[in-house]
Amino acid sequence: MASQVTFIGAGNMASAIFGGMIDGGYPADAITATSPDETLLAPLHERYGIQTQTDNAAAVANADVVVLAVKPQIMHDVCSGLRDAVQARKPLIVSVAAGLTAETLDEWLGGGLAVIRCMPNTPSLVGAGASGLYANARVSDDQRQLATTLLEAVGIVEWVDDESLLEAVTAISGSGPAYFFLVFEALEEAGKRLGLPAESARRLALQTGFGAARMAQQSEFDPARLKRNVMSPGGTTERAIQTFEDGGLRELFDKATDACALRAREMAEELGKKH
Ligand SMILES: NC(=O)C1=CN([C@@H]2O[C@H](COP(=O)(O)OP(=O)(O)OC[C@H]3O[C@@H](n4cnc5c(N)ncnc54)[C@H](OP(=O)(O)O)[C@@H]3O)[C@@H](O)[C@H]2O)C=CC1
């Protein structure tokens, strides 16, 4: 029988994950989602066939897995409300909240729990996500496998064995979609400046990003080699790439990802200290 999975919070990230699970064949009647907003629940039940609840504690009473998918800022209050029910049942806890450590969540839920922390990203909403996962020492191999199955419903999964590496995951894939959106914005603007109609500039920029990612994933060559393959000696790409290199693009990526990882660490400290 399928494990009972309860999502606390039924917003973007939760619905992406349970939507992906159901598309992948997970039985909808083994999934429950909660929201304080009753008007959200009936459409969710209708669309996905999942069970819905406004009462978080009641929703974990028979859960094997509890996915915490509310904003980090309200997580302490949500955990306080779940504490007794979670301690009675001891389900696997999976958190997708940014910046809250497994230890903090375990403490807020009363302690002694198997906790998996996940850093997802927004392309999960279109089934093309990338998630970093960390498990505390109480998580069993079967529970790891189950979490992998849940998150693979919306993309790829990479496990890290040191929780602090989730800061690196945040800097690469958690925040990463925004870097690529920035590049798309800039390429579209450049296309317009060079005379293309806005719509064409956008279509060309997005398809190029999509094609390059797909090609890099499928190729036997690494991105450096694929890049060189586009650069004819003395040609156009060489001139563009040299301009990026001369302008310090690599150093800028180092600075931006360092700043991002540092902020992830600061947030973990701030959120953990508040209570
Ligand atoms: N790496 C990344 O890019 C991302 C990380 N995340 C993480 O995922 C988590 C969820 O984010 P996201 O899905 O975008 O946020 P959403 O705001 O879409 O979803 C959160 C949901 O929680 C609901 N909620 C509020 N209070 C409660 C409560 N007491 N009990 C149950 N549900 C409640 C909200 O309802 P209402 O709106 O009615 O208040 C809302 O539907 C966050 O912790 C975030 O850090 C998410 C997205 C991307």
Ligand SMILES: O=C(O)[C@@H]1CCC=N1
């Ligand atoms: O910007 C943020 O803080 C969150 C975490 C990773 C992506 N979005």
